[in-house]
Amino acid sequence: MKITDKINALEPNKPFYSFEYFPPKTDEGLSNLYDRLRRMSLLDPLFVSFTWGTGGSTVDRTLEMCVIAQGLYGLETCMHLTCTNIAKGVLEDALTEAKNAGIQNILALRGDPPRGQEYWTSSDDEFTHAIDLVRYIRKKYGEWFCIGVAGYPEGHPDSNDKEQDLIHLKEKVDAGANFIISQLFYNIDSFVEWEKKCRKIGITVPIIPCVMPIQGYNSFRRITNLCKVDVPVDIINDLEPIQHDDQAVKEYGVSLATSIISELQKHHNVLGFHLCTLNLEKSVRLILEKLKFVKTEEERDDLQLMSRRRSVTNEIIRREPDGSLPAAKPVIWEEQGADYLGRSEDWDNFPNGRWGDPRSPAFGDIDSHGRSLRVPPDLALGYWKKPESIIDVVQIFKSYILCEIPMLPWSEEPLLKETDAIRSKLIKLNELGYLTVSSQPAVNGVKSTDPDFGWGPKGGYVYQKALVEFFVSPEMFERLAQRISKNCWVTYYAAKRNDEFSTNVKEETPSAVTWGVFPGKEIVQPTIIEKVSFDAWKVEAFALWADWEHLYPEGSPSRKLLKDIGDSWWLVNLVYHDYVNSEGFWELFFGDETGSQP
Template sequence: MKITDKINTLESDQSYYSFEFFPPKTDEGLANLYNRLKRMSLLEPLFASFTWGAGGSTIDKTLEMCTTSQGLYGFETCMHLTCTNVVREIVENALKEAKNAGIQNILALRGDPPRGHEYWTSCDDEFTLAIDLVKYIRKKYGEWFCIGVAGYPEGYPDSTDKEQDLKFLKEKVDAGANFIITQFFYDVDSFIEWEKKCREIGITVPIIPGIMPIQGYNSFRRITNLCKVKVPGEILNALETFKHDDQAVKEYGVSLTVSMISKLLEHKIRGFHICTLNLEKSVRLILEKLKFVQTEEERAMRRLNRRRSSAGFIPNDIIRQEPDGSVPAAKPIIWKEQNADYIGRPEDWDNFPNGRWGDARSPAFGELDGYGVSLRIPSDLALKYWGEPKTINDIIRVFKSYINCEISALPWSEEPLLKETDIIRPNLLKINELGYLTISSQPAVNGAKSSAPDFGWGPKGGFVYQKAFVEFFVSPEMFEKLTKSIDDNVWVTYYAAKRNEEFETNIKEETPSAVTWGVFPGKEIIQPTIIEEVSFNAWKKEAFALWSEWEYLYPKGSPSQTLLKNIGDNWWLINLVYHNYVDTDGIWNIFYKI
């Protein structure tokens, strides 16, 4: 069914909401996302949209998720579709398969522009903007598809003319778009003013605001910087006071979202598109607090009442009697699954969604944005930071400049190093000089207070621990020396991989390794950061793809392009963990001995 037809069946003042998901990075994550989708279908969203990776990189998973969600779980689905940097055949096949599967809703997007024309396979001269895709779908399929397009309440990120942006949006609607889903925002007043301007220029189709609950401080800052979304000062100030407490951040994110939607409802905005980031708990809590859905307790009571009316009695196993034999008001016992897997339980996946360092079985494992592999900074800024390296020493200088905070980004990290890196900065500089190009690391920590400004996280009154680890690229020659030197070191484990799928490890029996954990009053030990083979291999593909993204900044055959391609094709990526967290220097001595 078309999304607009579903909206038209609602009462004029009836609110509605929809969800957005992205294809997980691992097979385990996808399987568990389906379990999550089954549960979230009970929340009865108007529809669910599924994102499309850059260049059509997730086409198979996106189509599978749309068809499975619609066929098995009853979601009305909307498939994202981009045309930039996608060959025409992919677009045509995706639309054909969507129609064959009964998917009637398409979110037509331009997609990210290519890094350079020499590396870009054009979809077709007919496709350069989202409006071209809208026109093509209308020409090819008539009115069969319901087409959505993107709106930008704060202006398109690369545009300086907001009035022109509105005109472009009107042109997309006039070309055949049926509804608009906006970029997420945190300034409600800005959206309300923008929506008013849209109506004033004659845009009459439904405008559904994008809402992204804050799930974690680092991911929030990363995604708002990436999308150039303005964050009101009062939100930043509030987060600053508890940014290291993941649970407090998530609770604030729920409260903020409830407040934002409540204000939008006051201004007669009745639809909301929630960017779930493949997470579940916050979304459910938001809908409960808004009274859009019943709470778990209310649902349990409803099930209990059905049992009473059908059976004529309340089973003794769920009703408590007072000492005098009287029966109080019924209070249902809500059982939760206790799947005690090797590290963490599935219900804990949402509590600490720490990107690629989380549990690879989680539907949200990865970078928590679903944008796919790309440099997170503009090309001109990347060239300013990284210059035109022609030798390995030039590359080493780039990495050292990042460690010294002289530049604020590498292809693998678009933000400056965390404060905790200060304690290991001299060692990172030394091993980079030796040819180990580091992209991730953390120092050993033995019982720092959870309130400590450099290492602390989690609730107050706790203690946190860390094993030292370092992740880096290294040449084949140095890789051989390194692995030989640590063969007999019982404290060291590593995963190593090359772009060509070569893989090595000294771990004889695969088990995940917790490298960060915390002990807090009244709680089980929390282990938010783990390293395991499946997550390393998922990250490996992205890490080497980012070498290519850096390479694509330069003309083919140039010294810089040739150098970067050679490194990407031949060097090893290694993740090395030193398990003696009491020995703060042990990990670095491994490199110095060589």
């Protein structure tokens, strides 16, 4: 059924809401997301949408999720579709499969292009912007699809002309778009004023605001920076004191999202809301409960108890035709009642970026669009200059660790405060030729409220093993592997761009490198290292290296240097499991420095 038909069929002034999900990177994450979808389907969203990775990188998984959600769980589905770096045949196949599966709703997008200029190419001369997709779908499929498009209350991230953005939006509607989903926002006034301008220029289709509950401080700042979203000062001031308390940040995110929706509903007559779930469920459920859009846990328990009592009473008074009681039947608890919340609702409540648990539905890119250089080429070149030797490359990595430049291709935010504990060691590692892209110091039972290392709810203790990830030359990796073979506390995964792989992990089991112990809770393990997560990251890590290469002209010394490194060096993830005494970890690198200089 078309989304617009469902909206029109609602009772007057009845609010509605929808959920957005992204395709997890692993099969385990996808399987667990299906369990989550089943539970969240009981919250009765008007529809659910599934994102589409940059360049169509998730086309098969996105289509599968749409088909499962609609066919198995009865959820109205909206498939995102982008035209950036995608062959026309892929678009045609995706639309054909969607139609054959009965999917009638498409969100037509240009897509977020990789920031390197060489990478921004349309899929075909026919497809350069979202409006081209809208026109194509209308021309080929008539009115079969209900088409949505994106709107930007604070202006498109790649545009400096908000008025021109409005004109483009009106053109997309005139070309056949049926509804609009906004970019996420936290400034209510921005959305309200933008919606008024949309109506003033003649846009009459439904406009659905996108609301993203804050799930973590760092992920919130990253997403808002990438999307160039205005964050009101009072929100920043509220978050600053609690930024290290993950539970408090989540609770604040629920309250803030509830407040935004309530304000838009009560004072601006906005009835529909699109919730960006980031593949997590608890915050979404709590928001809907606070808004009284769904019943609370207690109310559901009361209803289930009453239902069971009525069922027992009915069984007692129902007798066989001869007056005897019926034969005893086995007690079968309703799946919906027992699994509405689900014990696994909380298990991945504190996702930790790419090194989270790969079994989690939330494992993957938090911005859901795939990895690419998230910085314009001119800024990137300003940060990373024009390296012409390995010494130049080492200096770039050192500059990031010293906070002289704000980012590397693999790290879009400044280093966390915990890095202070190992900063000098990381500098030394890079000077030896280990180009570090990720690290964490060992921590043994620090309070969860600690400003440098703490996370999770108050009153707990957190632990973590020393970890470092780096690119290294084949010669240095060979020497390092020999030293590792003599140390029982070390495990590693290593890979090259050509899929050559090495590890000393003999029995493949998940290895928690960060965990927390909190009052009344099971042990929380937000950071897991295992082959499946390393394999997923390895592909992205070398793709990012290639993005860096292509900032420079073909044949230039910088491009040749970076390509040579990317083609021949190893990406290594190394964990030291003795978190009580971590000095042996650093001796692994510094014990034999002779001949190790790049």
